[in-house]
Amino acid sequence: xxxxxxxxxxxxxxxxxxxxxxxxxxxxxxxxxxxxxxxxxxxxxxxxxxxxxxxxxxxxxxxxxxxxxxxxxxxxxxxxxxxxxxxxxxxxxxxxxxxxxxxxxxxxxxxxxxxxxxxxxxxxxxxxxxxxxxxxxxxxxxxxxxxxxxxxxxxxxxxxxxxxxxxxxxxxxxxxxxxxxxxxxxxxxxxxxxxxxxxxxxxxxxxxxxxxxxxxxxxxxxxxxxxxxxxxxxxxxxxxxxxxxxxxxxxxxxxxxxxxxxxxxxxxxxxxxxxxxxxxxxxxxxxxxxxxxxx
Amino acid sequence: xxxxxxxxxxxxxxxxxxxxxxxxxxxxxxxxxxxxxxxxxxxxxxxxxxxxxxxxxxxxxxxxxxxxxxxxxxxxxxxxxxxxxxxxxxxxxxxxxxxxxxxxxxxxxxxxxxxxxxxxxxxxxxxxxxxxxxxxxxxxxxxxxxxxxxxxxxxxxxxxxxxxxxxxxxxxxxxxxxxxxxxxxxxxxxxxxxxxxxxxxxxxxxxxxxxxxxxxxxxxxxxxxxxxxxxxxxxxxxxxxxxxxxxxxxxxxxxxxxxxxxxxxxxxxxxxxxxxxxxxxxxxxxxxxxxxxxx
Numbered sequence: 065x066x067x068x069x070x071x072x073x074x075x076x077x078x079x080x081x082x083x084x085x086x087x088x089x090x091x092x093x094x095x096x097x098x099x100x101x102x103x104x105x106x107x108x109x110x111x112x113x114x115x116x117x118x119x120x121x122x123x124x125x126x127x128x129x130x131x132x133x134x135x136x137x138x139x140x141x142x143x144x145x146x147x148x149x150x151x152x153x154x155x156x157x158x159x160x161x162x163x164x165x166x167x168x169x170x171x172x173x174x175x176x177x178x179x180x181x182x183x184x185x186x187x188x189x190x191x192x193x194x195x196x197x198x199x200x201x202x203x204x205x206x207x208x209x210x211x212x213x214x215x216x217x218x219x220x221x222x223x224x225x226x227x228x229x230x231x232x233x234x235x236x237x238x239x240x241x242x243x244x245x246x247x248x249x250x251x252x253x254x255x256x257x258x259x260x261x262x263x264x265x266x267x268x269x270x271x272x273x274x275x276x277x278x279x280x281x282x283x284x285x286x287x288x289x290x291x292x293x294x295x296x297x298x299x300x301x302x303x304x305x306x307x308x309x310x311x312x313x314x315x316x317x318x319x320x321x322x323x324x325x326x327x328x329x330x331x332x333x334x335x336x337x338x339x340x341x342x343x344x345x346x347x348x349x350x351x352x353x354x355x356x357x358x359x
Numbered sequence: 360x361x362x363x364x365x366x367x368x369x370x371x372x373x374x375x376x377x378x379x380x381x382x383x384x385x386x387x388x389x390x391x392x393x394x395x396x397x398x399x400x401x402x403x404x405x406x407x408x409x410x411x412x413x414x415x416x417x418x419x420x421x422x423x424x425x426x427x428x429x430x431x432x433x434x435x436x437x438x439x440x441x442x443x444x445x446x447x448x449x450x451x452x453x454x455x456x457x458x459x460x461x462x463x464x465x466x467x468x469x470x471x472x473x474x475x476x477x478x479x480x481x482x483x484x485x486x487x488x489x490x491x492x493x494x495x496x497x498x499x500x501x502x503x504x505x506x507x508x509x510x511x512x513x514x515x516x517x518x519x520x521x522x523x524x525x526x527x528x529x530x531x532x533x534x535x536x537x538x539x540x541x542x543x544x545x546x547x548x549x550x551x552x553x554x555x556x557x558x559x560x561x562x563x564x565x566x567x568x569x570x571x572x573x574x575x576x577x578x579x580x581x582x583x584x585x586x587x588x589x590x591x592x593x594x595x596x597x598x599x600x601x602x603x604x605x606x607x608x609x610x611x612x613x614x615x616x617x618x619x620x621x622x623x624x625x626x627x628x629x630x631x632x633x634x635x636x637x638x639x640x641x642x643x644x645x646x647x648x649x650x651x652x653x654x
Binding site: 185247274277279281284318 | 478479529537538540542546549550551553554556559560566568569571574575577579583585586588589592596600602603604611613622626633635639641
């Protein structure tokens with residue numbers, strides 16, 4: 065059994081540690097966090113067994129999980145690989161992959177690194193947000209897997225199997241292009257919806273009374289962490305801008321149909337939008353399968 | 360005990376009939392629907408006891424609930440009031456109120472009409488979508504209540520009390536202006552997000568794999584009925600256009616911060632958007648109170 069070091073004791077890193085505790089994947093968990101209060105909280109919540117500094121944590125580990133904001137991860141991955149013992153594995157779990165893969169590309173220990181993106185999360189953050197089962201039934205994407213060695217890929221497979229995740233593979237460019245549409249864009253639309261309603265409706269009592277569960281669902285992601293999402297948007301700026309432009313263009317078409325009271329056009333746009341059901345039913349199906357398995 | 364006629368046997372009308380059956384509010388439920396199949400389905404699901412045509416349904420009722428798309432409601436409200444027996448009450452439950460109130464304003468039986476908007480619903484529609492408890496703990500808005508008589512307001516209060524709804528009051532203009540932001544706008548942003556992702560990601564397998572619960576939440580309203588929402592957008596076109604313009608303007612600010620990689624600006628926008636938590640916590644609190652009450 066292994067020593068696992070989790071760098072970044074937040075929602076993702078903490079939840080991984082929790083699930084891995086229940087398995088035979090590791091015997092000892094080391095936490096690393098530049099925020100000392102997070103380290104203490106993680107100890108108290110028993111997410112990890114001890115807290116070390118970055119170098120000690122990496123040098124002591126058979127498996128390192130890197131779960132910090134994507135700009136910070138990109139900055140320190142070279143240093144982590146330098147310290148990573150031979151035969152150990154580094155797994156990062158950030159929401160953008162192209163930048164970090166580019167930085168790691170020519171490192172002599174690149175093959176010990178597996179670039180991952182587990183598609184799971186909530187709008188909450190920090191050690192206290194960590195919980196069991198966050199990843200179950202969801203998808204983890206492994207990027208540029210041809211650059212990882214068999215041993216490290218095997219460790220990653222075992223880890224994501226313990227988390228009960230399905231695996232998908234794509235190159236890091238493709239990952240960032242796609243994820244801009246199905247994750248980053250929807251965060252922007254939520255933040256912007258929140259900003260718009262807050263700005264206009266100064267009389268909060270009225271928002272409070274009139275906002276229902278539909279609004280709550282649409283704007284839920286607007287609660288997401290600024291520290292986490294600012295660097296994601298920055299790292300994926302080009303793809304996200306393209307997605308935003310496509311979105312704004314469609315919004316203008318919708319606006320024009322409404323302004324001109326072109327009911328046929330509005331009806332057609334809605335009908336086409338309804339087709340998203342196929343995608344959503346797939347997501348719900350995955351969640352149901354997961355629940356069926358665990359209940 | 361009264362005869363209640365429900366015009367429009369969909370999610371809202373059907374769910375109201377279900378909840379009212381459990382109370383002493385009415386003894387007999389008459390359904391009216393221009394779609395004969397909906398009438399049959401509503402009988403089979405025991406949403407109503409019998410189905411009549413519009414005139415017979417209205418003439419036989421002490422209480423008429425009008426729950427059809429807002430353009431159709433606006434078209435037939437004069438006819439319904441003409442047929443409404445003296446001493447009976449008409450309650451409409453559409454999502455826009457200014458238009459229908461303007462049409463009814465000068466009718467000799469205006470005082471028997473109570474203009475309502477129960478803020479409740481799901482993305483599903485039709486008689487089969489009706490279910491118990493849809494309205495519990497949520498808010499019903501009564502518009503222009505000074506134009507309704509005491510008897511009819513009393514009937515409405517009793518009805519919404521059975522449904523376990525809280526009441527709020529505002530004029531119909533104010534209602535439409537506010538609801539554009541907290542309901543109609545979020546439907547447009549969802550439909551547009553759906554359209555954008557469907558249009559770009561021709562390779563559905565990738566959407567299927569990469570879209571998580573956050574995306575599902577944000578785009579959920581894109582499943583909503585085109586027949587219901589097209590007339591809502593049309594009836595509230597002016598307010599909704601204003602809301603859309605405010606939203607697009609903020610989206611451009613966000614886009615600019617991302618394009619120029621202005622992290623401070625992005626961080627600030629997200630932080631300000633986070634403030635929507637106060638509103639959402641209020642909505643969740645209401646739902647929790649409701650669940651606490653019923654469990």
